[in-house]
Amino acid sequence: MTPRVMAYRVRHEDVPDTSEAFERAAGLPDGPEKDRTREEIVCAWLPMADRLAGRFRHRGEALEDLRQVAAIGLVKAVERYDPYRGTAFESFAVPTITGELKRHFRDRLWSVHVPRRVQELRGRVRDARDELAQRHGNMAPTVEDVALHAEMTEDEVLMGVEAMDCFSVLSLDANLSALDEEGSATPGDSLGGWDEALDAVINRESVKPNLRRLPDREKRILFMRFFHGMTQSSIAKDLGISQMHVSRLINNSCARIRREVMRDAA
CATH class of the missing domain: 1.10.10.10 (Winged helix-like DNA-binding domain superfamily/Winged helix DNA-binding domain)
Incomplete structure (x- = not known):
């Protein structure tokens, strides 16, 4: 095992040693025994998958749903991993699980279709905001601050900020802050009808x-x-x-x- 992997295991206690189980599964023909061995490996690595899912918990999706998506990525990683290539399973599984989580957000959670470039701008704006918030406390960074920190134009920052609201849509019956003479207005009130x-x-x-x-x-x-x-x-x-x-x-x-x-x- 390389020093890098050893250092990583010191930081996280959810990295089990399943090398023997992987070698055993690789030598078995397809069937119930191989499936059971892979299930044991998946169960051993589930805590790591849960930890990776936790990184996405503040993006508008329930943590339990994220854990299920991460578990699917883990299963795919276990099925595709070849222990004889000399790569540690963790190095193979982390990008596989993370990619599964990112695809989940990209393909399933956008209420409004957003181009890939705008999605990337959204991620850069979010990361820049988080880093600036940690650096300056609870003070909300301005558009100019985010643009300088992320090396983006202010127009790109504004585009990324707008994309942050695309995971959810506003109900047509939602009350708006503006009030008319008859009471609270809703988005549905502004929609036109069919002109006969x-x-x-x-x-x-x-x-x-x-x-x-x-x-x-x-x-x-x-x-x-x-x-x-x-x-x-x-x-x-x-x-x-x-x-x-x-x-x-x-x-x-x-x-x-x-x-x-x-x-x-x-």
Whole structure:
């Protein structure tokens, strides 16, 4: 065992010696006995996986869920590890488990899709804030302080700060600080509804060319009926014809336009 690994084991008591178990598992064929040996190894290294999961506990995810993700990474590391390559299992397992935890945050917890570059900016801003907070106490660092410390532009810092809120979304029913006359406002109050007039716009545009082809009297009658809201009797009186004649002209004109619109659509 190298001096580096020995020094690491002194700092952490959750680094067991499972070299013999790994060699035994490597010599076994696939089957129940090999699975049991690997399970023993996983159980022995679970405390280390829990410690690695604890590093991510302040990022908006429950610690128990993080431990489960770390355990999955540990299982993958045990399955992939080759004891005959001369690398200590800890050196192989730590990046595997950490990578599994980072993928969990990257793929599962973002409520809003954020580009990879912005995610990286978020991490740099978070680390810079933590380091400055440890250095200067509880005083919150300014955007300029973070930019100088992390060697970033202020725009990049602001982008990273905005990305910190993308793990969770605000409910449409959440109360906002602004109050209106009727009480507290919510984000849902600012959302628009479906405009039923949009269907009318589509219909009007569809029939316009066909309306232009109608005789002048039929166009005038339809305009008076559907745009001015006049009754058939009022139209008949205005034009000096019978109400029955007006009704017949309206029905014939509408039927003609309907046929032409259906024909054009086909």
